[in-house]
Amino acid sequence: MAPVVRPPKPRLLRLLDFTAAALLIAATWMVFFYAPSAQAEAGGETQRIFYFHVSAGWVGMAAFITAALAGLIYLIRPNTKWDVFSVAAVEIGLVYSFINIATGSIWARPVWNTWWTWDPRLVTATVMELTFLAYLLLRQSIESPERRARFGAIYALLGSLTVPLTYLSIRIWRTIHPVVIGSGDPTAKGTFDMEPQMLHTLLFSLLAFTIFGITLLWHRVRLGWLADKVEQARMKAMRS
């Protein structure tokens, strides 16, 4: 039996692993002990979920945009590496957007008195999630790897339209969803005034989640590239 050769893990990636973990722990500490609790209308202690809610939403959207950009690069320079990159970003975006929706739902239960409501923000976020689920379905049903990559790239680009729409939805339509940054709609329910410590915590969480997202993306891309190499090696072995 041939010895198992582990491809060396890049040193920077190992460093990122530790940094991301440390930042996430620090962010959690800040959320619970540094940030003051919000006023009761915003959910009081429940409002603490806001920091991770916003961060997860940001990483989710950034991941989908990244997937679209990787798709665009693939269309210009067809190289499997970019395709792997695009899929990796979509998968990470799906998980983060789901965390975003789930945390929002948990917060909405005490503040809006319901887990879910058909508000523009909630609808557009769901549409975004569904679009990229459809992306995975599309890839599954195409056999030729080259065509799968090409169609995936195009669909990711089309699907990325839902990202600005989701971002802007609370600014276009009347909505119950709070707009904490920038001016708020008076119909929104659960808005609160941002205190300096809250802002620090939010910015720190954003940083922690971004670093963690990049780390995950790197791991996933590396996995994809290695899987690709294995596939090629197998093809070579079968031919000889």
Next chain:
Amino acid sequence: MAKFRTYLTVVTQIVRKDLAVEWRSRQLLASMLVFALLVILIFNFALELDARARSELSSGVLWATFAFAGTLGLNRSMAIEKDGQAMDGLLLAPVDRSAIYFGKVIGNLLYMLIVALFTLPVYGVLYNVNLFNGGLFLVILLGAWGYSATGTLLAAMAMQARSREVLLPVLLFPLLIPVLVSAVRTSSFFLEGLESVYIWPNLNLLLAYAVIMPALGYMFFDFIVEE
């Protein structure tokens, strides 16, 4: 200028070809029309469309009908190209491929408009609502244009996948929800005769999609059909 004229000729020829094929078989439109009627019928029982509910739900029911009937048209218009390898013949022609795309989009748009032209009076008579409204016609034109621009592109993609017809709605509807939502809202605003302040935000979104989607189709169609 001459180039543009050739481009237009290609587009009109594709539309004419599709219409001629349809005129000889009359398969697609017949199915779409009957299907549209059936959808309205199902909604009637599912929602118990009484007089009060009707006025509020009309635009929703109409757009759901167009959206469902539309997928039949999209699937069919690409399937006829795929079946006899007609697409390969089209692609061999020394013309800009986006012209083929626009020809197909206009063909699908016409099918949808014919379905709308048939559905509106029938719905109006069945439920005693006045649907003769300039604003509504404008919304239908814009919405159907955005619909077929998106749908034609995705149908070309779905046709090359393993589960062709099943895949199209799954790919299409998430991308279309913004179009459908704003179309439903603007239609009902027009039908209720609201002021333009309420109509504009939704109409803008509809306009944006009517411009962005064909532009994306223009750019990407070539990548989809290339072998």
